[in-house]
Amino acid sequence: MDVDTGSTSGPAEEPHSHSVPIRLRRNPVFYQFTQQSLPACKPVLTPLWVISVFLLMGVIFIPVGLVVLHASQSVVEIVERYDTKCIPEKFRSDKVAYIQDDSIPKNCTIVLRVRQRMEAPIYVYYELDNYYQNHRRYVKSRSDRQLLHGLKYNDTSSCKPMDSNNGLPIVPCGLIAWSLFNDTYTFTHGKVELNLNRKNISWKSDRDHKFGKHIYPFNFQNGTLIGGGKLDPSVPLSDQEDLIVWMRTAALPSFRKLYGRIEEDLDGDELVVVKLLNNYNTYSFGGKKKLVLSTSGWLGGKNDFLGIAYIVVGSSSIFVSLVFLLLHVKNPRPYGDTTYLSWNRKTNAN
Numbered sequence: 001m002d003v004d005t006g007s008t009s010g011p012a013e014e015p016h017s018h019s020v021p022i023r024l025r026r027n028p029v030f031y032q033f034t035q036q037s038l039p040a041c042k043p044v045l046t047p048l049w050v051i052s053v054f055l056l057m058g059v060i061f062i063p064v065g066l067v068v069l070h071a072s073q074s075v076v077e078i079v080e081r082y083d084t085k086c087i088p089e090k091f092r093s094d095k096v097a098y099i100q101d102d103s104i105p106k107n108c109t110i111v112l113r114v115r116q117r118m119e120a121p122i123y124v125y126y127e128l129d130n131y132y133q134n135h136r137r138y139v140k141s142r143s144d145r146q147l148l149h150g151l152k153y154n155d156t157s158s159c160k161p162m163d164s165n166n167g168l169p170i171v172p173c174g175l176i177a178w179s180l181f182n183d184t185y186t187f188t189h190g191k192v193e194l195n196l197n198r199k200n201i202s203w204k205s206d207r208d209h210k211f212g213k214h215i216y217p218f219n220f221q222n223g224t225l226i227g228g229g230k231l232d233p234s235v236p237l238s239d240q241e242d243l244i245v246w247m248r249t250a251a252l253p254s255f256r257k258l259y260g261r262i263e264e265d266l267d268g269d270e271l272v273v274v275k276l277l278n279n280y281n282t283y284s285f286g287g288k289k290k291l292v293l294s295t296s297g298w299l300g301g302k303n304d305f306l307g308i309a310y311i312v313v314g315s316s317s318i319f320v321s322l323v324f325l326l327l328h329v330k331n332p333r334p335y336g337d338t339t340y341l342s343w344n345r346k347t348n349a350n
Contacts, residue, residue: 047328051321058318065310075302076116076295083289086278095283112272122262129288133249141175150215165223180246182229183280188273198260202244211237
């Protein structure tokens with residue numbers, strides 16, 4: 001039996017016509033879109049235009065970099081490492097045993113020299129090195145709902161192994177809170193103790209929206225395994241600013257966290273005596289502890305990277321513009337000459 005497949009009857013179908021509706025194929029706007037013939041900005045990258053753009057970038061970036069670098073250099077900063085200085089001579093062979101022995105006093109005194117005048121407010125930071133707060137298990141060991149709602153939210157499975165004590169969830173639970181930094185500092189200038197303001201050192205959004213105003217750490221650090229600092233059980237979590245600052249984990253293994261602000265000016269060549277308690281154990285993992293006093297500028301703290309980056313990018317742009325200018329002067333060519341295209345050069349060579 002013969003079957004007419006229709007392969008020889010009727011006009012041939014337009015290739016791929018089944019993928020485009022007839023209404024769209026007949027639309028001139030759609031046709032121009034598919035053929036990329038709609039009006040558009042098509043800049044011609046002439047040598048003069050390219051050289052001018054790179055030169056303009058250099059002219060703008062270098063002055064900006066110099067201004068930013070000057071702002072960073074104007075910040076006065078004192079950095080003093082004290083974790084090795086505050087170990088008594090007879091315990092330096094076994095620092096871990098010293099820091100873990102509660103019967104040994106951890107009092108220590110260091111002296112800071114102010115090399116340049118420091119105007120208030122002077123920010124006090126503690127700096128930790130080789131401390132990985134961004135470790136996956138460490139970051140997950142917390143309960144944000146519990147920090148806000150307390151025992152109304154009893155699921156503390158994410159806080160293991162610091163999740164419960166005597167059948168009750170620990171408030172606040174988790175390794176982050178358990179490892180709270182607990183070194184303390186007192187500053188003396190001459191014979192007068194400097195006023196150290198420890199209020200408003202945390203983010204206001206954290207205090208208002210992430211830590212409960214009626215949640216109290218009634219059973220924190222009461223278990224058999226004691227970690228870092230303790231919390232006042234009569235103060236709500238929203239007012240425990242040391243905890244709030246510590247709970248905002250750092251992304252890098254070397255970080256600073258704000259401890260307070262000195263509200264007095266310090267003149268150059270003056271001495272500041274710091275009495276501290278060296279409680280925090282960084283010796284078991286080879287960490288470092290530093291005390292930082294710093295002023296601030298209109299760009300914040302001391303950071304030379306941004307200014308140097310601007311200067312490097314601007315200098316590179318000027319160098320590239322000069323190279324392009326020399327090449328254009330040495331080997332000029334007519335605009336739009338298609339003989340310089342790679343495929344045309346190969347054809348001409350054959």
